[in-house]
Amino acid sequence: MLKMILTSRVYEAAVETPLEESPSLSALLGNRVLLKREDLQPVFSFKLRGAYNKIAHLATEDRAKGVIAASAGNHAQGVAFAADRLGIEATIVMPVTTPQIKVEAVRKRGAEVVLHGDSYSDAAERCQQIQQQSGKVYIHPFDDDLVIAGQGTIADEIMRQSRGEIHSVFVPVGGGGLISGVGSYFKALDPSIRVIGVEPFDSDAMYRSLEMGKRTHLESVGIFADGVAVRDVGKRTFEFCRNCVDEIIRVDTDEICSAIRDNYQATRSIVEPAGALALAGLKRYVRSRQVQGETLVAINSGANMNFERLRYVAERTLIGEKQEALFAVSIPETPGALRRFCQEVLAERNVTEFNYRLSGRQQAHIFVGIAVGGEQGRWDLAQELQELGYTAIDLTDNELAKTHIRYMVGGKSVQATQEVLYRFWFPERPGALGRFLETMGANWNISLFHYRMQGGDYGRVLIGMEIPAREKEALTAFLAQLGYRYVEETTNPAYPLFL
Numbered sequence: 001m002l003k004m005i006l007t008s009r010v011y012e013a014a015v016e017t018p019l020e021e022s023p024s025l026s027a028l029l030g031n032r033v034l035l036k037r038e039d040l041q042p043v044f045s046f047k048l049r050g051a052y053n054k055i056a057h058l059a060t061e062d063r064a065k066g067v068i069a070a071s072a073g074n075h076a077q078g079v080a081f082a083a084d085r086l087g088i089e090a091t092i093v094m095p096v097t098t099p100q101i102k103v104e105a106v107r108k109r110g111a112e113v114v115l116h117g118d119s120y121s122d123a124a125e126r127c128q129q130i131q132q133q134s135g136k137v138y139i140h141p142f143d144d145d146l147v148i149a150g151q152g153t154i155a156d157e158i159m160r161q162s163r164g165e166i167h168s169v170f171v172p173v174g175g176g177g178l179i180s181g182v183g184s185y186f187k188a189l190d191p192s193i194r195v196i197g198v199e200p201f202d203s204d205a206m207y208r209s210l211e212m213g214k215r216t217h218l219e220s221v222g223i224f225a226d227g228v229a230v231r232d233v234g235k236r237t238f239e240f241c242r243n244c245v246d247e248i249i250r251v252d253t254d255e256i257c258s259a260i261r262d263n264y265q266a267t268r269s270i271v272e273p274a275g276a277l278a279l280a281g282l283k284r285y286v287r288s289r290q291v292q293g294e295t296l297v298a299i300n301s302g303a304n305m306n307f308e309r310l311r312y313v314a315e316r317t318l319i320g321e322k323q324e325a326l327f328a329v330s331i332p333e334t335p336g337a338l339r340r341f342c343q344e345v346l347a348e349r350n351v352t353e354f355n356y357r358l359s360g361r362q363q364a365h366i367f368v369g370i371a372v373g374g375e376q377g378r379w380d381l382a383q384e385l386q387e388l389g390y391t392a393i394d395l396t397d398n399e400l401a402k403t404h405i406r407y408m409v410g411g412k413s414v415q416a417t418q419e420v421l422y423r424f425w426f427p428e429r430p431g432a433l434g435r436f437l438e439t440m441g442a443n444w445n446i447s448l449f450h451y452r453m454q455g456g457d458y459g460r461v462l463i464g465m466e467i468p469a470r471e472k473e474a475l476t477a478f479l480a481q482l483g484y485r486y487v488e489e490t491t492n493p494a495y496p497l498f499l
Helices: 002-006 023-029 047-056 060-065 074-086 100-108 120-134 145-162 177-189 205-212 235-244 253-267 274-289 307-320 337-346 375-387 399-403 432-440 469-482 494-498
Strands: 019-021 032-037 067-070 090-094 112-115 168-172 194-200 247-251 295-300 324-332 351-355 363-371 391-394 419-427 445-451 458-466 485-488
Touching (some): 047 145, 074 090, 205 247, 247 274, 253 307, 274 295, 337 363, 419 445
Parallel strands (some): 067 090, 090 112, 168 295
Antiparallel strands (some): 324 391
8 A cells, every 4th residue: 555655646636735733732732733734625625635546547448438426525526626637527426415515616627416315325326326327437435445545645745744753643534545545654654653533423433343343334423524424434444444543532523613613723724524523533632641742643634614504613612622511400489599599600600601481480490501611610510509509400411402402491381291302313405394394293293393504414303292102102103214313302301491
């Protein structure tokens, strides 16, 4: 693989991106932090390297057939750019849910776009059908040696630009193409450099595969960091990772949002969620291992961010930074109780959110966000609430509370009986919300419904339905055939308090 990396043809299209030291992050984390700026590629992503290297090595007869790929984002733009540069016809199959800005970016490169299905899996299936009918050459997004070699040129640049003074390199992981190339290069030239992959907790196919010692299929993947939302890692990439990856670190959505903000403050560039993975993993690594005085590299892999998602990112950043805690606090429903709570608990603290509505005559429930100085501040606040005699539930890590309830406090209904609660994800496309609501309302009475556009490829819905106990089995069967990803939240402790 080393020879393939060194003889790669990526620089006919890609550029050598800078390796920038971040003084602010270095001071914050107590280590020398370097950012590899792959967000500065012509297509704002590292994917151009592998796609171009693969297509540039095609034989003349294969070039004449044209190329085809399935992608909802960066690989699509890389293939389209490479094919346009080499004068080759390209077809890209993309899900109907792909944001229009990405579709137009591919079309502007001269590629034919075929929109099919709601997910990448649907698009990949259609891509395979077209490939078999047309004879076009399929360009795999990660499980191909030439693609892997193209991505590996990033490591060659890092080695030269840093003069080899590196302790650890953090690499975002989806299918494994990038980390396979980067890891192969470093382990061949300097095995002492730690190669650390970073995945979201809800899209951790490589972590689980390495842990099990075999490729492991994920039934579902997270939707936030869509650039790494892969159910199956590659056969080739799995073998490479077994040999050249030191460990995989997993991070949550809030940590990714925090890393997006950190990257913006350091570079004034807004990376996409997958592009911020490496920095999120670097931060977790430093804080969990108490690492000091080392040189650490994070690969900013891409910046194809939908503008509409920034609101969601901003909302989750404080929690990701451990600077905000969310609590449900119960107080007596008596005159002066609310004022007493504010005087005892909030007087010397910054309040980020405060929600209260009369719902009973005996007890009141408050949903409150409070600025805290890190994880210890959160624990100290919980302890203080207990010592003051308040019943409090920490909702900082409660996804139902963060995504829905904080926007719905005061929504209790004495009329709703035998209610069950579910969170759903559905493909975000024109008319999708109406169709979802129409489908769900066809059989049972809907007693609660909350949806808030978050700028991603999938919409998130909270729905309550009045279901007699004898019909629960029928509901379960209905949801199974419906095909949407869902989680039941009826037993979530925040539900009876606020909804």
